[in-house]
Amino acid sequence: MEMENLIEVKNITKAYRKQKALDEVTLGIRRGEIYGLVGNNGAGKTTLLRILCRLLKQSSGELKYAPDVNVSKIGTLIEKPGLYGDMTGYQNLKAKALAIGYRCKKEELTGLLELVGLGDVKKKMTVRYSMGMKQRLGIAMALVGEPELLLLDEPINGLDIQGINDIRNLLLRLNREKGVTIIISSHILDELAKIATRLCVMKQGKIVLDESMEAIENSLNGKTIEEWYLKVNSEA
Numbered sequence: 001m002e003m004e005n006l007i008e009v010k011n012i013t014k015a016y017r018k019q020k021a022l023d024e025v026t027l028g029i030r031r032g033e034i035y036g037l038v039g040n041n042g043a044g045k046t047t048l049l050r051i052l053c054r055l056l057k058q059s060s061g062e063l064k065y066a067p068d069v070n071v072s073k074i075g076t077l078i079e080k081p082g083l084y085g086d087m088t089g090y091q092n093l094k095a096k097a098l099a100i101g102y103r104c105k106k107e108e109l110t111g112l113l114e115l116v117g118l119g120d121v122k123k124k125m126t127v128r129y130s131m132g133m134k135q136r137l138g139i140a141m142a143l144v145g146e147p148e149l150l151l152l153d154e155p156i157n158g159l160d161i162q163g164i165n166d167i168r169n170l171l172l173r174l175n176r177e178k179g180v181t182i183i184i185s186s187h188i189l190d191e192l193a194k195i196a197t198r199l200c201v202m203k204q205g206k207i208v209l210d211e212s213m214e215a216i217e218n219s220l221n222g223k224t225i226e227e228w229y230l231k232v233n234s235e236a
């Protein structure tokens with residue numbers, strides 16, 4: 001069967017005892033899209049991302065990937081990056097490459113460290129990293145193996161101003177130059193709006209809005225994106 005979308009989610013529900021973390025979620029991720037996920041704490045963003053990368057199994061509903069998606073080409077950063085504290089950033093990247101069976105030159109991994117602004121901390125064990133440094137390394141970890149799809153849960157959380165700027169440019173470049181499809185959640189809505197081609201607003205496990213950024217911008221009528229969100233969220 002032909003699949004136009006890269007990923008299709010159909011009526012997915014994830015229930016924890018009585019509570020539904022996801023409630024009949026249906027959506028499609030197009031190729032080459034930067035799909036932004038936004039919603040209050042507990043809305044279900046992380047749960048959705050976990051299900052998308054099969055870290056978690058849905059209670060019901062269907063998840064379909066286009067047949068040409070290579071599972072080893074999916075890069076993820078979901079909640080805290082899993083890092084070995086007694087290893088350096090480089091060693092962590094190397095361990096990741098080995099784990100996914102990705103063979104590459106040393107320069108490719110050091111290049112990733114440069115890319116996320118960690119080129120200067122070659123010897124530091126990650127247990128001694130600051131929060132933002134861990135987050136930067138988490139992004140580099142997601143990029144090992146030249147992923148075609150990135151699933152990023154709050155990747156700019158804790159980054160400094162320079163870091164946010166660097167990561168924004170990095171994601172835009174990966175998307176535009178390499179055609180990487182990106183699904184990204186963030187509470188920093190201004191920032192998300194700067195890169196997303198589509199925004200999905202979640203509330204209590206449901207999708208309340210899923211529209212192109214262009215359509216959203218056209219509907220702002222002088223309102224800020226924050227005002228727009230608060231209205232969409234309260235009316236849902």
Ligand SMILES: Nc1ncnc2c1ncn2[C@@H]1O[C@H](COP(=O)(O)OP(=O)(O)OP(=O)(O)O)[C@@H](O)[C@H]1O
Nearest residue numbers: 016019020021039040041042043044045046047048
């Ligand atoms: N392991 C679990 N057991 C029980 N309930 C859970 C579990 N994981 C998540 N939930 C519940 O599912 C709902 C959605 O959680 P989720 O982490 O997906 O939200 P989120 O949108 O990522 O929130 P945040 O913005 O705070 O990261 C919440 O009500 C949460 O309490």
Ligand SMILES: [Mg+2]
Nearest residue numbers: 045046047153
């Ligand atoms: Mg979350």
